Amino acid sequence: MEKSVNYGDHDDLNLEATELRLGLPGISSSSDIGYEKQSSSASTVVVVRNNKRASPEGIMTQESSTKSNSSVSDARNVGPDSHHQPLAKAQVVGWPPIRSFRRNSFQQKKTDQGDGAGMYVKVSMDGAPYLRKVDLKVYKSYPELLTALENMFKFTIGEYSEREGYNGSEYAPTYEDKDGDWMLVGDVPWDMFIFSCKRLRIMKGSEARGLGCL
Amino acid sequence: MDPERKKVLERVAVSTFPDEVLERVLVQLKSHKDRSSVSLVCHSWYDAERFSRTHVFIANCYSVTPEIVSRRFPNIRSVSLKGKPRFSDFNLVPPKWGADIRSWLVMFAAKYPFLEELRLKRMTVTDESLEFLALSCPNFKGLSLLSCDGFSTDGLAAIATHCKNLTELDIQENDLNDKSGSWLSCFPENFSSLEVLNFANLSNDVNFEALERLVSRCKSLKVLKVNRNITLEQLPRLLIHAPLLTELGTGSFLQEHPACQYSELENAFNKCMNLNTLSGLSEVTALSLPALYPTCANLTFLNLSCAALQSGELAKLLVHCPCLRRLWVLDTVEDKGLEAVGSNCPLLEELRVFPTDPFDEDTFHGVTESGFIAVSYGCRRLSYVLYFCRQMTNAAVETIVQNCPDFTHFRLCIMNPWQPDYQTNEPMDKAFCAVVKTCTRLQRLAVSGLLTDLTFEYIGKYAKNLETLSVAFAGSSDWGMQCVLGGCPKLRKLEIRDCPFGNAALLSGLDKYESMRSLWMSGCKVTMNGCRLLAKEMPRLNVEVIKVDGSNESQADKVYVYRSVAGPRRDAPPFVLTL
Numbered sequence: 001m002e003k004s005v006n007y008g009d010h011d012d013l014n015l016e017a018t019e020l021r022l023g024l025p026g027i028s029s030s031s032d033i034g035y036e037k038q039s040s041s042a043s044t045v046v047v048v049r050n051n052k053r054a055s056p057e058g059i060m061t062q063e064s065s066t067k068s069n070s071s072v073s074d075a076r077n078v079g080p081d082s083h084h085q086p087l088a089k090a091q092v093v094g095w096p097p098i099r100s101f102r103r104n105s106f107q108q109k110k111t112d113q114g115d116g117a118g119m120y121v122k123v124s125m126d127g128a129p130y131l132r133k134v135d136l137k138v139y140k141s142y143p144e145l146l147t148a149l150e151n152m153f154k155f156t157i158g159e160y161s162e163r164e165g166y167n168g169s170e171y172a173p174t175y176e177d178k179d180g181d182w183m184l185v186g187d188v189p190w191d192m193f194i195f196s197c198k199r200l201r202i203m204k205g206s207e208a209r210g211l212g213c214l
Numbered sequence: 215m216d217p218e219r220k221k222v223l224e225r226v227a228v229s230t231f232p233d234e235v236l237e238r239v240l241v242q243l244k245s246h247k248d249r250s251s252v253s254l255v256c257h258s259w260y261d262a263e264r265f266s267r268t269h270v271f272i273a274n275c276y277s278v279t280p281e282i283v284s285r286r287f288p289n290i291r292s293v294s295l296k297g298k299p300r301f302s303d304f305n306l307v308p309p310k311w312g313a314d315i316r317s318w319l320v321m322f323a324a325k326y327p328f329l330e331e332l333r334l335k336r337m338t339v340t341d342e343s344l345e346f347l348a349l350s351c352p353n354f355k356g357l358s359l360l361s362c363d364g365f366s367t368d369g370l371a372a373i374a375t376h377c378k379n380l381t382e383l384d385i386q387e388n389d390l391n392d393k394s395g396s397w398l399s400c401f402p403e404n405f406s407s408l409e410v411l412n413f414a415n416l417s418n419d420v421n422f423e424a425l426e427r428l429v430s431r432c433k434s435l436k437v438l439k440v441n442r443n444i445t446l447e448q449l450p451r452l453l454i455h456a457p458l459l460t461e462l463g464t465g466s467f468l469q470e471h472p473a474c475q476y477s478e479l480e481n482a483f484n485k486c487m488n489l490n491t492l493s494g495l496s497e498v499t500a501l502s503l504p505a506l507y508p509t510c511a512n513l514t515f516l517n518l519s520c521a522a523l524q525s526g527e528l529a530k531l532l533v534h535c536p537c538l539r540r541l542w543v544l545d546t547v548e549d550k551g552l553e554a555v556g557s558n559c560p561l562l563e564e565l566r567v568f569p570t571d572p573f574d575e576d577t578f579h580g581v582t583e584s585g586f587i588a589v590s591y592g593c594r595r596l597s598y599v600l601y602f603c604r605q606m607t608n609a610a611v612e613t614i615v616q617n618c619p620d621f622t623h624f625r626l627c628i629m630n631p632w633q634p635d636y637q638t639n640e641p642m643d644k645a646f647c648a649v650v651k652t653c654t655r656l657q658r659l660a661v662s663g664l665l666t667d668l669t670f671e672y673i674g675k676y677a678k679n680l681e682t683l684s685v686a687f688a689g690s691s692d693w694g695m696q697c698v699l700g701g702c703p704k705l706r707k708l709e710i711r712d713c714p715f716g717n718a719a720l721l722s723g724l725d726k727y728e729s730m731r732s733l734w735m736s737g738c739k740v741t742m743n744g745c746r747l748l749a750k751e752m753p754r755l756n757v758e759v760i761k762v763d764g765s766n767e768s769q770a771d772k773v774y775v776y777r778s779v780a781g782p783r784r785d786a787p788p789f790v791l792t793l
Contacts, residue, residue, distance in 0.1 A: 092712075093304075093306065094304030094305045094711075096627055097684075097686070098304075098568065098572060100389065101388075101415055102519070103572070131470070176499070176501075178524070179500060179524075179526070180499045180501050180527075
C-alpha cells in the first residue's frame, strides 16, 4: 500500500538533495535519478527527478513537506513559493483522486495499444481464420515490415510505387490510422507511419486491385 | 417539550387522526429525510413511521448497530449501507480497516429473513457472506455492490445459484478477485426474472452462449451492461433479445472486420428505441460509432469514460444527441470536443471529464479552461461538474459560474497540487470565491490549485447549502478550517488531506461535529494530543486515528471522526486507535 518514511529529525535530512538550484538536472552532485522519499505526516510524496526534462527555472523539490512537521509559525510551508515550479514528476498517494478501476483500465489500454514506445498492432488478412500481432518497433523500415508480413501469412506483396500502389500481386497492405481511415502502407515516412498506425489489414482481390488503380 | 403539553398534543393527534389513516399516508413517504422528520413529531407518529418503513439507508455503518436498527424497524425489505470513508477509494485507508457486512447479515438472517434488496458502498464483503445471504433470504431480489472489496466471482456464483427470484445484480467498480467468468453460467436454465445485470467491470470472459440464453429468457431485462470481452459481433445477438432495454453498457466496440457485421449491428440498434443510457464503448473507433446514431435521439445519459474518443469523433456523435442531460467523457476529446458539447447539448445538466494520463505530466493533452468555458456558454442548465485539468484561471471560473449559476455539485481537480492561476500566477482563491457567492444552491464542492485561507473564509461565509467539502493541498493556516467549521450551517461531510490545519482547527469544530456525518483529516498537522482532547470533550463522537508504519509517535496521521450511537468500534484492527 503506501509507504511513509518520516524525516522528522532535521539531522537526517539530506539538505543538499532538497536545495533549489538553477541548473539543469543531472549536473548536481546528487544522484542522477534523484529518488527521495519524503513525507508529510501521512501521505508519501515520491519525487523522481527526471534527467530528460531540462527545466531552466529550476527543480522544484518537496522541501516544503519535510518541514511540515516542524514549524507552526511558517504557515505557508506546505506549498511552493511563487518562484517554485509545480512538482516535477512527483507522485502522491491517491492523487489525482481517481478510483483504482479507472487507473488500472488505462494502464491496460496503454500496454494493449502502445503509445509509440514498443507497439503491438493487430494484423488481419482477408480470408485468414485468425488475426496476428506484430510489434512495429521491431522494424526499422517498410521493407522489413513487409517481409515479416509475407512470412507470417505466406503470401507475396507486389512492388510499391507511389503511382500505382502495390503492383504485381493480388494483395495490398493497408492500415487504419488515428482518424479511422484506411490507408495504403508506404505513403508516409516510416516514423510517421508507426505513430499513426492502429492496426493492419492485408486486403485481397478486387478490393486490393481497386486501390492499386487509384 | 413540557411532558404535560406533549401528552395533550398526543391525545389530540390520536383522536383526530386514526392510526390506520396515518399508516396509509406514511407508506407513501419514500424519502428518508421526510421519514426522519415524521418520526420526530410525537410518539405515535414515531411508531407509525417505524412500522411502515420498508427501506433503511445507513450512511455510516459504524454510526449505529444492527441490533438498534432491527429493534426500531421491524419490517425492512431493503437496506443501503455505506462503509469506509470516501478517501479509501484513493488508497488512503489501509486494507482490513473494517466495514465488514458480516455482522449485518447475521442480523438480517434473524430479523429480516424477507429481505429483498441490499445496496452496499465501500463495504468489505466475503464470498462466505454472499453465500450466507443467498441462503438466508429466500426472497432476495436485488444486490448492488459499488466500490466494495473482499469477494471473488465465487461469491457471485453463489448468488446466481441460490437466488431464485433475483431481479438485480449490479457489480460496479469493485476490488474483487475475478477468478473466472463461470459465475454467469450458474444461473439455472429456467431462471428468468433478471431485470438489471451489470458486470461491466469484470475482466474475465463469460460463456457467451450462456449469456445469450439468459438474456433471451429474461423478458423484463431493462439494464444490461456487459464487460469489454463481449465483442461488437456478439452484441447484436444480445440486443435482439432485449427490446425493452433502457440502459445498455456495450463491450468492446472495435470492429475487427471492416464493413462486416455493420448492418446487423445497425438493425439491432434500430430495434432498441427505449435506450436512454449508453456506456461501455471501449476501443470505439470512428468506423463503429455511426452504428449508434439511430439510438442516440432519446439518450439522456452517455457515458464515454471508457472510450478514448477524439474531438472530431465526439462532435459527430453529439450532433445526434440533442436530449443529453448527463455526459461523461475522457479528456482525449480536448477543448474542441467540449466546444461541440456546448454547441449540441443545450439540456446538459451534468458533465464529467476524466483524465487519461493522470500521472504523466509530459503529455500536453487533455482539457483546459477553454473547454470548460465553452461548455458553460452552451449548457446553461449545468448543475453538476467533475473536471480534471492541468491548468485553470480565476477569470475562467468566474465566467463559468456567471453562465451557470445553478451548480449544485462543483468538483474541480487541477491535477498538479498547489498550482496557481497559470496566467496571473495568483492563487485560485478568486475562482472558488466566485463559485460560492454565485452558486447559492451549492451542495458539494471540491477545491484544488493554490489556495490560501481566503478561499475558506468565503466558503464559510457564503456556502449556506454546502453539505460536502473536499480539500487537498490547500489553505495557509488553522484559520481556514476554522472558517469552514464556523460557517457552512448544513455541512455534513468534510474530508481534508495534506493541508496545514492543526489542533486549533480540529478543536474549533466541537459544536459542529455532532451535526455532521463525519470528518476526515490526513496528512495535516493534527497531533495525538489534539485528538485525545477532542475525544474527551465529545464522548458521543468516535475519534479514530489510523497509525501509519514508521510515523512519528505524536502525530495523528489519519484522523476519522464521526458521530455514532453505537459507541466505539468493537472490530477495530490494531492500526486503528479509538481515543
